[in-house]
Amino acid sequence: MVYQWEPETQYNNGDVVEFEGHQYQIVQPHRSQSDWTPPVTPALWARLPEQYCQPGQGGGGYNPSYEQPQQQQQQEPVNDGQGKQWDEHEHQKVDIPHEEQKKNWWDLDDKRKHELEVGGGLAAGLGLLGAGYYAYKHHEKSGEEKKAQVWGLQGWLTDAQRRTQEFYQNGPQGPVTWVLVQDKHVPEGAFPAGEVDGEPLYVCRAFHEGSIQVGKVSPRLDRGAVIGYGHNEIHLATYEVLLGDRRAVQWVEAHGHLDLNELGARPVEAGKESNDTPLYIAQAHYHNGIHPGKCSTHLDGAFIPFGNTEKNVSDYRVLCYN
Incomplete structure (x- = not known):
């Protein structure tokens, strides 16, 4: 009940x-x-996903040309002996050590993968997909690619929960920190990185397609946050928000490809592409507003999510430590 x-x-x-x-x-x-x-x-x-019900009740880079992990052979569906497939579990019954959760799915041996699949070891990642579950089920990925995506999503969620719990228990441990958020509940102390019509925009990050992408947060947005990926805006209800001491950071002007040597300060690393290329926090003027987004040494300028797509802006600022 x-x-x-x-x-x-x-x-x-x-x-x-x-x-x-x-x-x-x-x-x-x-x-x-x-x-x-x-x-x-x-x-x-x-x-829990909206379609969830308790037993006995009625009835979430950028560049498509990046190389992806080599696909493994499609395996036969795995069930837990009770008829449930790996992506039908609602609860986790297998222990996952913290260090193991940091590993890539492709690096786990077949025996351990099987233990995780029959023991609901991917349940938390599936639960986080929520409303995106339908799209996930019909995505043109192999079975192993889907498992790798859910495993990576779950790893990010586990780390985010740990960081958030430590913050609530012990307070900030550095000049900036990330707090896990659901829906439009912007936490006190969120770092403003832009504004539209006089209302602040904050910085977020979230797992998507094997990467951790950077975007913006506002109660005005449909689900609370948006990130940019593959020239699209991705709306999210589960994400991390940047909190920080404004006296500990500064905005540094940049243009075109980001040259870390020319910044004169260390940028705040916020995410990474699926190939582990770091992503940093940018802000740029666009359409009568200032919008947070991402920049990187491999991108030609800053990319900000706006109007259901991503806008490439040549002149931007990078958030750096003082």
Whole structure:
């Protein structure tokens, strides 16, 4: 049975609650507080896909020319002995050490892959896909490519939850930090990196297609955040927001291809392409506004998500440490 979320309540592994019409599953056991509602504490709660129901109930680079990991042979569907395929699990029953989660799916041996598949080891990544699950199911990828994508998504989510929990428990550990966010709940201390019509835009990052892309956040956006990828805007409801001390960073002018030697300061690394090329935080003037986006040594200028596509801007600024 699913109960309504309540403050001052001890929640443990396996618990599922309902809050504001959505269901959430426990990530970290804890005693709830009035200001730690599920939507604003994704380190503690994971929002379940809308089609999720409890047993017994009725009824989320840039450049397409980048080389992708070599495809492995298509394998026969794997089930857990109870008829469930690897992508039909709702709960994880297999332990995944933190160090293993950092590995690439392609680097795991076949025996371990099988253990993860039959034990629901990709359940968290599948859950995070949520509304994007349909597109994932019909994407033109091999079975192994889909597993690799979900595994990478899950690894990013696990690290983001850990960072967020440490922030809530211990406060910031450096000049900038990233906090996991759900929907349009922009956390206090979010770093403003642009504005439109007098309203601030903040910096986000999120996993997409084997990469961690940089974009912008605003309560005005459909789902809370957008990133740019493959000349498209990708709308996201689960993402990380940059928090930071404004006195510890500065904006440095740049033009065209980013030359790290000419910046005169160390840029804030925010993401990476699927081939591990670092992505940095940029801001650029466009269409009567200032928009955050991404830049890199391999890109010709900054790329900002805008108007359902990506805009390439030659003159931009890079966020750097003082």
